Amino acid sequence: MTETKADNIPDPELDRAQVWLVMSPAKDHQNDQLVCSDLPDEGRMVVKIEVIPLIPENKGKSATSGESAILKRLQHDHIVRCIDSGECENSDYQDDSGYLIKVQQYFLKMEYVGDNLRTWLNNKGTSPGKLVSILADFSCQCFGALAYLQECGIVHCDIKPENLLVAESPDGKAIIKIADFGFAYDAGKEGFKVCKNGEGAAISGSAQFAAPETKPKHGKEQTQTHKSDIYSFGLTIASILCNYAVIDAGYMRIPDGTDRELTLKKKDIPMVQELVLLIEKTLSWEPESRVTASEAAEEAKELLVAAEAAGAGGR
Known part of the structure; x- marks a missing residue:
């Protein structure tokens, strides 16, 4: 898991969920996806981001979306807590060949716990x-x-x-x-x-x-x-x-x-x-x-x- 700032998350890779330890962003910075007010009191959280192509066979196949649906139901002292989850607006993504394809981006924000x-x-x-x-x-x-x-x-x-x-x-x-x-x-x-x-x-x-x-x-x-x-x-x-x-x-x-x-x-x-x-x-x-x-x-x-x-x- 890589540490980053909330206003500096790198572009995610297609068809691959990425996990980031997000620290407090620059003062007064706002981001449509990672709003500063979401950060817990300790000023950090874990964010999982997944980008999948917008094609019919991918409908309902987001692993991150499925994970967030389960975590939102769970409230237990010994299960990691979900802070927020959702999806961003459809956007264009340039693949390795230089082609622009329509993608859907999903995100899941969770509490930061500690080492494994x-x-x-x-x-x-x-x-x-x-x-x-x-x-x-x-x-x-x-x-x-x-x-x-x-x-x-x-x-x-x-x-x-x-x-x-x-x-x-x-x-x-x-x-x-x-x-x-x-x-x-x-x-x-x-x-x-x-x-x-x-x-x-x-x-x-x-x-x-x-x-x-x-x-x-x-x-x-x-x-x-x-x-x-x-x-x-x-x-x-x-x-x-x-x-x-x-x-x-x-x-x-x-x-x-x-x-x-x-x-x-x-x-x-x-x-x-x-x-x-x-x-x-x-x-x-x-x-x-x-x-x-x-x-x-x-x-x-x-x-x-x-x-x-x-x-x-x-x-």
């Missing part, structure tokens, strides 16, 4: 001992947000460390928020995505953190549901535990049809076994065997209380 989860942990210099309490806290927050998304019928489809953003409140408490709803869809309205042998709804998201039911298998249906998001979050936490050598990397090498198991390397960290057992419940091969987001949020809350009582909570 992995970067934030690296910058904090977090020790393995403190990591368990931090991850228990973040798990409680994120499982609560995933439970809320399920209530709203929304499947995120791309839970991974880069899409979990961390801010610190004035009292020093770390707050994590789910971001980037570019692949999200409304299962309550559309039904769950289903694809078989390449036909049906497109299954999306990062392959590294994808649930097994979302991956292509000849003759079998691919699906993407709320339980897929839970699996992806479990893999996210497992990857961080592995990076800090709390567990080994064996969980990444499993045959089809097998639940992932996490093997501890550092067993002396308070409450680490309980955290690992919770995350394993998210990593069952069969979606119906996974813990629900609400159940996981309650377990994470109990785990956090126990970890802090055991002295693992100091940051």
Whole structure:
């Protein structure tokens, strides 16, 4: 994400969404698209801009427009907040060949949160001992947000460390928020995505953190549901535990049809076994065997209380 001023956003590229961290513009500057009064009190926000050609087959295909429609419905402490969204007047765009084509420009303005989860942990210099309490806290927050998304019928489809953003409140408490709803869809309205042998709804998201039911298998249906998001979050936490050598990397090498198991390397960290057992419940091969987001949020809350009582909570 590139930082810029609100009065100096570069021209967007055709058919490609671009994301900018927008700072306060020059004094008294006004712009039809980025009005100064939209900026939050801290004077910065994230803006996603997308330009698509005005042709019949592109009608309703703006990913940014779809993302904004979902974000506008959501109000949760651990989901990134939408400030505004819309579209600019139709305009001419000069392509690489020099031809002028009619385009539609969409924009989505969101709150600025902070670094993604992995970067934030690296910058904090977090020790393995403190990591368990931090991850228990973040798990409680994120499982609560995933439970809320399920209530709203929304499947995120791309839970991974880069899409979990961390801010610190004035009292020093770390707050994590789910971001980037570019692949999200409304299962309550559309039904769950289903694809078989390449036909049906497109299954999306990062392959590294994808649930097994979302991956292509000849003759079998691919699906993407709320339980897929839970699996992806479990893999996210497992990857961080592995990076800090709390567990080994064996969980990444499993045959089809097998639940992932996490093997501890550092067993002396308070409450680490309980955290690992919770995350394993998210990593069952069969979606119906996974813990629900609400159940996981309650377990994470109990785990956090126990970890802090055991002295693992100091940051």
